[in-house]
Amino acid sequence: MARKSHVQTTINGETVEFLCESRQSLLEVLRDELYLTGAKEGCNNGNCGACSVILDGRLVNSCLVLGVETEGKSVETIEGLAEPDKLHPIQDAFLENAALQCGICTPGFIMSAKALLDSNPNPTEHEIRYWLAGNLCRCTGYDKIVKAVMDAAKEASA
Amino acid sequence: MAEKKEYKVIGTRPIRHDGVDKVTGRALYGADFQMTGLLHGRVLRSPHAHARIISIDTSRAEAYPGVKGVVTAQDLPEAEDRVADLGEGAVNLKYLCDNILASDKVLYKGHAVAAVAATSPHIAEEACTLIDVEYEVLPPVLEVRQAMEADAPLLHESLKTTSMGEAADEPSNVASHIQHKLGDPEKGFAEADIVVERDFVTGTVHQGYIEPHNATAHFNQDGQLTIWCSTQGAFTVREQVAEILQYPISKIKVVPMEIGGGFGGKISVYIKPVAALLAKKTGKPVKVLMNRADVFEGTGPTPASYVRVKMGATKDGKITAAEAYLAFEAGAYPGAPVGPGAMCIFAPYSIENVVIDGYDVVVNKPKTAPYRAPGAPNAAFGSESVVDEIAEKLDIDPLEIRLLNGAKEGDRRADGPIHPRIGCIETLETAKAHPHYTAPNGKKHHGRGVASGYWFNIGLESSVTINVNSDGTINLIEGSTDIGGTRSSIAMQAAEVLGIPAESVNPSVVDTNSVGYTAVTGGSRTTYATGYAAYEAAQDVKRKMSARAAKLWEVDEDNVQFADGEFSCINGKEEQISFRDLCARLGETGGPVVGSGTVNPGGAGGAYATHVVDVAVDEETGKVEILRYTAVQDAGKAIHPSYVEGQIQGGAVQGIGWALNEEYIYDDEGTMTNASFLDYRMPTCLDLPMIDAVIVEVPNPGHPYGVRGVGEVPIVPPMAAIANAIYDAIGVRMTELPMSPDRLLKAMGKI
Structure with missing residues (x-):
């Protein structure tokens, strides 16, 4: 069996240590080693965006990042988004807009939308569609997702 | 019997009950399941589309460090060659088992051959490459018309065509031929002033759910088998696994985890019995996951098809006759949805003379599975294109010709049933009145198209239990896995009965040991049938609570009435108590109240949709852009309009993908x-x-609130609507799906 490496990183603001094989992706580490199963595997090759997390401020597909690459870095996942007594405005907007059906793509879309609004607080509909094109949803036809992100942006700038 | 009244809960848009779990990443889907001592399973799949298995040697894999067990078809009990009804129609058990793990032949690339359980998924994957399989490669047959030819390679030596009940003598790839006939088609065509006949071809497409299939199985020492999985129907998993493993259903518990999309593709089992075999062999819990290629290559897509449609009409637009020839690819084993295609193809019309022939044909592709209104989109692509052409040739507005011939209550469908109250005309009128239909659209290479669609919807069995809490809330126990907000649409129907807010219902989807039998979340049946069961369970609660009020007031039960959340006495006594206050007094009046409802309703009520689409065709690249899309649909009664809109939007977009991009491309x-x-x-x-999703409400007389299924019909019109819009834009009739840029360029004579 392949030898494991010791990695220290920050996840959702907390210092975390884990052991992983060099070949394990960040997605595998999050899900199988740390039991943070909010990031989902839809394709394992960067096509679907269901595993989206934010790494040092940048949106990534966690299936395309190796666990060992996160040494000394900071990872934000869906589990860290809400406050103890309050959802993040994007999460609220998804619920208010009924922007999910099965919900498997939802964590990825919300992380992707967060990365968008962090860098562009007032996106146009086209900018939202362009940004979210890396996240696949098969249930909703995207209509309500795009509206939710538009609403969340409006809410934040109000 | 459908009530026409103002509702307090129905028609509102509460936050879905499982919403917070799903936006915080806390909801547990099948692959999220963890357990101490878990092993990981992977499946070895055939590299050939058609081959005989000469031998399988698993010894190198078994010896690989970390491997705990390997299984092949040898580990399955010998399957009987008999047909069983397993919750998604009749299935031949031999075929079902052979699709789980191939025994003598592999019939498509991706066909499961063996599986490994190991201490990590990577080790299991590596060990799969150490299984030595010797094949005798056979020529594949990959297209329905080729498969129907007399000299085509045969997939099953024992398969003989059943034609309208009679079996043929010679083996064939044609599993069955069905025919529906109404009136006198010959006479009908003779009466026509114009006859249009065209051939259509559609590609193989996949449901494309984002979550791959998954299953974790564990055998207890006492023989109890538990399976945690994503499925559209826990009870059908239990039935299928029981048949495949020849194991009693009473010893199998299926725990439905959250499911990441299904669209019909998560009814058939694939890796669930494999996980159970590996768990049995290793004595440990085993989790088996598919990767995306496994999903495409090893699970049911929906058929590619060849469709020929001929329709005749008089000069003033009256359709006098219609004929259809539907040949559908079943994939490796019989069971293409050609029956539903035949049921739906001409259902938006009132036509006196109809003949429909349907063929279920095996080819060397994955066994097809249901996909949203299975069979209907393939068929409607043909019929709705031909109706458009007739309208154009007669210079009649395409919605006008549909209104002129539109199906109404009392009309007979070609396959037999007479329509009850339906909303075909209402959806057409709504589409015609929509601003989209009259908006200017005159630019070069821009076009507008319309098409209609029908899906019959189904009922089937559902069970609901309601436990009343002392604080005036209820816990609602159901067996329908929630793929698109049905916890809420079911809970809201119970809330309406009891006069409580939607938020006062806590719905739970539970395992097969904890709720009465409930059929799959499919056939657009969940809000209709499980909602109906919730309505009945709430009525049961109401009756039992009325009895408690009668006890408190020392009157006969007949003297208690319930309205607007209040029980009151009608025998002159001035007594009144709210549902909530009475809930607090159950202990003193006889103990807890539990209501139950079970249904198997017959009146599902068919759904109609009409879509309007504007496209722009790029003359240089052949790419089609969707500029505007309006989808009108009869929902009967929309319980939670947001999620009805969501179904309409999602179905339309799957149809757009099917129309423009999606297909299995084979070498x-x-x-x-x-x-x-x-x-x-x-x-x-x-x-x-x-x-733009537009809900029309023509209440279904077969449901207490008028609900019709909404999930499937929205995928039926898009392909023809887009083809008709492309014709309007460039003057070329597209008859092959998908209408991808290369096909457009060819059609325009550019390449």
Whole structure:
């Protein structure tokens, strides 16, 4: 069996240590080693965006990042988004807009939308569609997702 | 019997009950399941589309460090060659078992051959490459018309065509031939002033759910088997696994985890029995996951098809006759949805003379599975294109010709049933009155198209239990896995009965040991049938609570009435108590109240949809852009309108993908060359405009609140609507799906 490496990183603001094989992706580490199963595997090759997390401020597909690459870095996942007594405005907007059906793509879309609004607080509909094109949803036809992100942006700038 | 009244809960848009779990990443889907001592399973799949298995040697894999067990078809009990009803129609058990793990032949690339359980998924994957399988490669047959030819390679030596009940003598790839006939088609065509006949071809497409299949199984020492999985129907998993493993259903518990999309594709089992075999062999819990290529290559897509449609009409637009020939690819084993295609193809019309022939044909592709209104989109692409052509040739507005011939209550469908109250005309009128239909659209290479669609919807069995809490809330126990907000649409129906807010219902989807039998979340039945069961369970609670009020007031039960959340006494006594206050007094009046409802309703009520689409065709690249999309649909009664709109929008967009991009692309050896999301290319949000979903409500007399199924019909019209819009834009009739840029360029004579 392949030898494991010791990695220290920050996840959702907390210092975390884990052991992983060099070949394990960040997605595998999050899900199988740390039991943070909010990031989902839809394709394992960067096509679907269901595993989206934010790494040092940048949106990534966690299936395309190796666990060992996160040494000394900071990872934000869906589990860290809400406050103890309050959802993040994007999460609220998804619920208010009924922007999910099965919900498997939802964590990825919300992380992707967060990365968008962090860098562009007032996106146009086209900018939202362009940004979210890396996240696949098969249930909703995207209509309500795009509206939710538009609403969340409006809410934040109000 | 449908009530026409103002509702307090129904028709509102509460936050869905499982919403917070799903936006915080806390909801547990099948692959999220963890357990101490878990092993990981992977499946070895055939590299050939058609081959005989000469031998399988698992010894090198078994010896690989970390491997705990390997299974092949040898580990399955010998299957009987008999047909059983397993919750999704009749299934031949031999075929069902052979699709789980191939025994003598592999019939498509991706066909499961063996499986490994190991201490990590990577070790299991590596060990799969150490299984030595010797094949005798056979020529594949990959297209329905070729498979029907007399000298085509045969998939099953024992398969003989059943034609309208009679079996043929010679083996064939044609599993069955059905025919529906109404009136005198010959006479009808003779009466026509214009006859249009065209051939259509559609590609193999996949449901494309984002969550791959998954299953974790564990055998206890006492023989109890538990399976945690994503499925559209826990009870059908229990039935299928029981038949495949020849194991009693009483010893199998299926725990439905959250499910990441299904669309019909998560009814058949694939890896669930494999996980159970591996668990049995290793004595440990085993989790088996598919990767995306496994999903494309090893699970049911929906058929490619060849469709021929001929329709005749008089000069003033009256359709006098219609004829259809539907040949559907079943994939490796019989069971293409040609029956439903035949039921739906001419259902938007009142036509006196109809003949429909349908053929279920095996080819060397994965066994097809239901996909949203299975069979109907393939068929409607043909019929709705031909209706458009007739309208154009007669210079009649395409919605006018549909209104002129539109199906109404009392009309007979070609396959027999007489329509009850339906909303075909109402959806057409709504589409015609929509501003989209009259908006200017005159630019060069821009076009507008319309098409209609029908899906019959189903009922089937559902069970609901309601436990009343002392604080005036209820816990609602159901067996329908929630794929698109049905916890809420079911809970809201119980809330309406009891006069409590939607938020006072706590719905739970539970395992097969904890609720009465409930059929699959499919056939657009969940809000209709499980909602109906919730209505009945709430009525039961109401009756029992009335009895408690009578006890408190020392009057006969007949003297208690319930309205607007209040029980009151009608025998002159001035007594009144709210549902909530009475809930606090159950202990003193006889103990807890539990209500139950079980149904198997017959009146599902068919659904109609009419879509209007504007497209722009890029003359240089052949790319079709969707500029505007309006989808009108009869929902009967929309319980939670947001999630009804969501079904309409999602179905329309799947149809857009089917129309423009999606298809399995095969090489000559039968290998799918685009088995990834990147290459299969489903629509992204950048490919689309907003989808305007318009709900029409023609109450279904077969449901207490008038509900009709809404999930499936929205995928029926898009392909023809877009083809008709492309014709309007460039004057070319597209008859092959998908209408991808290369096909457009060919059609325009550019390449």
